[in-house]
Structure formats: C-alpha cells, structure tokens
Amino acid sequence: MNNADVCILIPTLNEAATIGELIKDFKKEGFSNILVIDGNSRDGTAQIAKAEGARVVLQTGKGKGQAMIQAFELIESPFIIMVDGDGTYLAKEAHSLLGPVLEGKADHVIGNRLEKYSPGAFTRLNLVGNRLINMFFDVAYGVDLKDILSGYRAFTLESVRELELNKTGFEIETEISVECILKKQRVEEVPITYLPRSKNGATKLNPVKDGFRIGSTIYRLVKVYNPMFYFGIIGFIFIVSGLFTGIFVVTEWLHGITRIPLSILTTLFIIFGLQMFIFGMLSDLIVTLHRQTVNLIQEQNKRRK
Ligand SMILES: Nc1nc2c(ncn2[C@@H]2O[C@H](COP(=O)(O)OP(=O)(O)OP(=O)(O)O)[C@@H](O)[C@H]2O)c(=O)[nH]1
Ligand SMILES: [Mg+2]
Structure with a gap:
C-alpha cells in the first residue's frame, strides 16, 4: 500500500x-x-x-x-x-x-x-x-x-x-x-x-x-431491516395509552361512574396497538423470507463466478 x-x-x-x-x-x-x-x-x-x-x-x-x-x-x-x-x-x-x-x-x-x-x-x-x-x-x-x-x-x-x-x-x-x-x-x-x-x-x-x-x-x-421494531414502537405507544385510559375507566366504574366514550377509546387504542404488533410480525416474516431469497441468489451468483 x-x-x-x-x-x-x-x-x-x-x-x-x-x-x-x-x-x-x-x-x-x-x-x-x-x-x-x-x-x-x-x-x-x-x-x-x-x-x-x-x-x-x-x-x-x-x-x-x-x-x-x-x-x-x-x-x-x-x-x-x-x-x-x-x-x-x-x-x-x-x-x-x-x-x-x-x-x-x-x-x-x-x-x-x-x-x-x-x-x-x-x-x-x-x-x-x-x-x-x-x-x-x-x-x-x-x-x-x-x-x-x-x-x-x-x-x-x-x-x-x-x-x-x-x-x-x-x-x-x-x-x-x-x-x-x-x-x-x-x-x-x-x-x-x-x-x-x-x-x-x-x-x-x-x-x-x-x-x-x-x-x-x-x-x-x-x-x-427490523419491522417488528418499527411497528412495535407504534403498537407500544397505543397499548400504553389504552392501559392508562383503561385503568381510569375501571377505577371510575368501581366508584359507580360509567364513562362510555372513554371506554370506546380505550378499546380502540388497544385493538389498534395489537394490530400494529401483528403488522410487525407479518412484515418480519416477509423481510426474513426476502432475505433468504436474496442470500440464495447471491450464493448462486458466487458459485457461477
Ligand atoms: N460541502 C459541504 N460541507 C458541509 C456542509 N455543511 C457542513 N459541511 C462540513 O461538514 C463538516 C461537519 O460540519 P460541522 O458543522 O462541523 O458539524 P458537526 O461536526 O456535526 O458539528 P459541530 O460539533 O458543531 O462541529 C464541516 O467540515 C463542515 O464544513 C455543506 O452543506 N456542504
Ligand atoms: Mg464539527
């Protein structure tokens, strides 16, 4: 050199x-x-x-x-x-x-x-x-x-x-x-x-x-690269928000007050959060399969050279 x-x-x-x-x-x-x-x-x-x-x-x-x-x-x-x-x-x-x-x-x-x-x-x-x-x-x-x-x-x-x-x-x-x-x-x-x-x-x-x-x-x-991380963060934020509103709704309910709009919001937060985790898992699967395909192609190209 x-x-x-x-x-x-x-x-x-x-x-x-x-x-x-x-x-x-x-x-x-x-x-x-x-x-x-x-x-x-x-x-x-x-x-x-x-x-x-x-x-x-x-x-x-x-x-x-x-x-x-x-x-x-x-x-x-x-x-x-x-x-x-x-x-x-x-x-x-x-x-x-x-x-x-x-x-x-x-x-x-x-x-x-x-x-x-x-x-x-x-x-x-x-x-x-x-x-x-x-x-x-x-x-x-x-x-x-x-x-x-x-x-x-x-x-x-x-x-x-x-x-x-x-x-x-x-x-x-x-x-x-x-x-x-x-x-x-x-x-x-x-x-x-x-x-x-x-x-x-x-x-x-x-x-x-x-x-x-x-x-x-x-x-x-x-x-x-890591879709589980990408979607997981969004899911985590929604689930934590859902837990907060959920705890509030349940405590109020125990005191005899029913909060209908907030209960609906809690359900939406948690369902949306869980969905994000499912997106994450599916995307993870796609990325892993794609990576395997790319590796295979690269290996074959190397062998041909
Ligand atoms: N050609 C070119 N160089 C740039 C441009 N912006 C910054 N630089 C250069 O990139 C290098 C890094 O920029 P700095 O301003 O030192 O950024 P930094 O090191 O992350 O931040 P400091 O801790 O403040 O020094 C320096 O040599 C700058 O002159 C640009 O738009 N064009
Ligand atoms: Mg600098």
Missing part, C-alpha cells in the same frame, strides 16, 4: 479558519491525495485549500450529504478517509483508523469520539443527543456501535460504492452506518481524540433540528 492510494476526503462549508492547517497536517502524515468538496464557501475556504495543494471540487447541490455522495463518485483511490474540515479531528490518528481496513479486517472504520473527547468538544446537548441516538440505533439494528455520527472514518472504495445513499444533510453519517449494516459490511470502531471547534468557525449543525432529522432517519430506515 502506498499513501497515494488513500484519498483524504474533506467536506467544507466556510472553514477558512481551519482548512489550511488541516491539509498541512495530513501532508505531514504523508497523505498528499487530498480532495476538498466545498459547498461554495464565502470565506475563501476553496482558495486556501487549493493553495495548500488539495484538489478542490465545488459541490453542485446543498448539504454535507450531497457533497459526500458527489465526492464518492469522483474518487478512484482504493482507500478513503473522510474527515470534517473544522479542525476537530487529528490527522495523526488517520493511521490507526486505516489500520483495520488495510489489514483487511474491516470494510468500514468509525472513529469513536465518545471515549476521549476534550472538555468543551461536545456541548451538553450534543453529548446527550449523541448518546441517545446511538442507543436508539443499537436497539433498532441490534448492533453495538458507540458513535455512528462520527465525521472521521476510513473505508475502502469498494465498500462505499456498494452503499445506496440518498440523504443530503447531516443524516449522511446515519445513512452510511445503516447501509453498512444492510450490506453486511464489517464495521469496526477505533477511539479517537475529539477537539472543540475553533472559535472562528461557526457550526453548521442545528442540534435540535438535525438531531430530530437523524432520529427520524434511523426510524424510517429500520422499517425494512
């Missing part, structure tokens, strides 16, 4: 404060194949990156996700490192991220920020949000990943070409993580340092709006 076989992919939007230094740092580590995909920054980010010797491409659409998808199409190098341009990640840790990919042990390596982050790197809201999102993700997909939203990753070109990506904003990391699981890739996590954002560069992430988008992306994408 030659360092030129590794493309350092940096998405940027107004990161003039940090991009120059970041490119220098990667060069110091021996990586000269650097691709900056810029979202038409207005602070001279693209010019700085060019002056530092990076290949700069302007993105044609909007959002970090669109930029990444566009960049993946342009890359020919067999290995890719993706890293945010805001100077929160260390170039020297690229080697430990690449390790498992180069050794052929993993297709996709995630830099786990949540083990040794610097004080101030996460706001309290971001830290709690990240932990909740990871917990939700792990339960939904039945995996044990600690930092699916990390912006520092290493993977093979082959593995990224396999992913079907559509998300245009900050949901891109979620979608990449989900697709890796759907495509049965070997995903590993390596602890990395996470530094606070430079005071001169503003965040593009809105923790509440983007956090909500990320959560709903995880939920929507799980429908075809």
Whole structure:
C-alpha cells in the first residue's frame, strides 16, 4: 500500500479558519491525495485549500450529504478517509483508523469520539443527543456501535460504492452506518481524540433540528431491516395509552361512574396497538423470507463466478 492510494476526503462549508492547517497536517502524515468538496464557501475556504495543494471540487447541490455522495463518485483511490474540515479531528490518528481496513479486517472504520473527547468538544446537548441516538440505533439494528455520527472514518472504495445513499444533510453519517449494516459490511470502531471547534468557525449543525432529522432517519430506515421494531414502537405507544385510559375507566366504574366514550377509546387504542404488533410480525416474516431469497441468489451468483 502506498499513501497515494488513500484519498483524504474533506467536506467544507466556510472553514477558512481551519482548512489550511488541516491539509498541512495530513501532508505531514504523508497523505498528499487530498480532495476538498466545498459547498461554495464565502470565506475563501476553496482558495486556501487549493493553495495548500488539495484538489478542490465545488459541490453542485446543498448539504454535507450531497457533497459526500458527489465526492464518492469522483474518487478512484482504493482507500478513503473522510474527515470534517473544522479542525476537530487529528490527522495523526488517520493511521490507526486505516489500520483495520488495510489489514483487511474491516470494510468500514468509525472513529469513536465518545471515549476521549476534550472538555468543551461536545456541548451538553450534543453529548446527550449523541448518546441517545446511538442507543436508539443499537436497539433498532441490534448492533453495538458507540458513535455512528462520527465525521472521521476510513473505508475502502469498494465498500462505499456498494452503499445506496440518498440523504443530503447531516443524516449522511446515519445513512452510511445503516447501509453498512444492510450490506453486511464489517464495521469496526477505533477511539479517537475529539477537539472543540475553533472559535472562528461557526457550526453548521442545528442540534435540535438535525438531531430530530437523524432520529427520524434511523426510524424510517429500520422499517425494512427490523419491522417488528418499527411497528412495535407504534403498537407500544397505543397499548400504553389504552392501559392508562383503561385503568381510569375501571377505577371510575368501581366508584359507580360509567364513562362510555372513554371506554370506546380505550378499546380502540388497544385493538389498534395489537394490530400494529401483528403488522410487525407479518412484515418480519416477509423481510426474513426476502432475505433468504436474496442470500440464495447471491450464493448462486458466487458459485457461477
Ligand atoms: N460541502 C459541504 N460541507 C458541509 C456542509 N455543511 C457542513 N459541511 C462540513 O461538514 C463538516 C461537519 O460540519 P460541522 O458543522 O462541523 O458539524 P458537526 O461536526 O456535526 O458539528 P459541530 O460539533 O458543531 O462541529 C464541516 O467540515 C463542515 O464544513 C455543506 O452543506 N456542504
Ligand atoms: Mg464539527
């Protein structure tokens, strides 16, 4: 392996404060194949990156996700490192991220920020949000990943070409993580340092709006992977609501008061909730059978090759 076989992919939007230094740092580590995909920054980010010797491409659409998808199409190098341009990640840790990919042990390596982050790197809201999102993700997909939203990753070109990506904003990391699981890739996590954002560069992430988008992306994408989880959550909410109204109706009835509309509502809640579980079971069956068919076809294709 030659360092030129590794493309350092940096998405940027107004990161003039940090991009120059970041490119220098990667060069110091021996990586000269650097691709900056810029979202038409207005602070001279693209010019700085060019002056530092990076290949700069302007993105044609909007959002970090669109930029990444566009960049993946342009890359020919067999290995890719993706890293945010805001100077929160260390170039020297690229080697430990690449390790498992180069050794052929993993297709996709995630830099786990949540083990040794610097004080101030996460706001309290971001830290709690990240932990909740990871917990939700792990339960939904039945995996044990600690930092699916990390912006520092290493993977093979082959593995990224396999992913079907559509998300245009900050949901891109979620979608990449989900697709890796759907495509049965070997995903590993390596602890990395996470530094606070430079005071001169503003965040593009809105923790509440983007956090909500990320959560709903995880939920929507799980429908075809784990439908029991998808329908089960809705069913659970309705059954719990039914139990609450039901307990109220029964207590009132014991005191001699009959609540007819609320009794009807209770019945509807519980019937609807149970139906959701039945949908879940049926969908689960369909997904399992579909998976078996796909596996069979893949095995036959492999045998033919
Ligand atoms: N090309 C492109 N890059 C973007 C866009 N939005 C954000 N980025 C870059 O994507 C990287 C991650 O964005 P950040 O704003 O740092 O988001 P974050 O790291 O999740 O949040 P912070 O914790 O606030 O840093 C940075 O390098 C941004 O410049 C975009 O629309 N287009
Ligand atoms: Mg950042």
